[in-house]
Amino acid sequence: MKPFLTFLSILLFGHSIWSQDKLDRTLKKFNKESVPYIYTNDLASAEGTILLDTRKKEEYQVSHLKNAIWVGHKEFDEDRVRSKIPDKEATIVVYCSIGVRSENIGEKLMDMGYRNVKNLYGGIFDWKNTNRPVYNLNNQKTDSVHAFSKHWGKLLTKGIKVYDKTKE
Secondary structure, rough: OOHHHHHHHHHHEEEEHHHHHHHHHHHHHOOOOOOOOOHHHHHOOOOOOEEOOOOOOHHHHHOOOOOOOEEEOOOHHOOOOOOHHOOOOOEEEEEOOOOHHHHHHHHHHHHHOOOOEEOOOOOOHHHHHHOOOOOOOOOOOEEEOOOOOOOHHHHOOOEEEEOOOOOO
């Protein structure tokens, strides 16, 4: 029995390392690191942070970080953001599925004069993979996460993957 438990532990731990390594490689490939990263542990303890969800509306509707404001990616509206966040010194964290689209929006925010912008490393996928809560449109905890596509969904190792429009 003990060898089986040891094997099972190695298998589960190894999968976690593989997933993190794949996420690291993906971010290095697609991001310039032009927006400083914040990691899930640091964000979980950050007070007074404004969270901006840069994913598609249907992704946000499935689940998002608590109190996150949806700003979208292609739909990003500078005037709407300025009206919601007039303080250029506010601490803002942008996120998407893994941190690629959010880097683009983070760059736009910095170009708009916001001085304290961070990009959530690994996005909502890493947030959920580290057992942190996500919420649906009714502000109730959910295990569902929009996985964007089957390709990108491989980086989401916890929760229920959703690929199409879903109403919870």
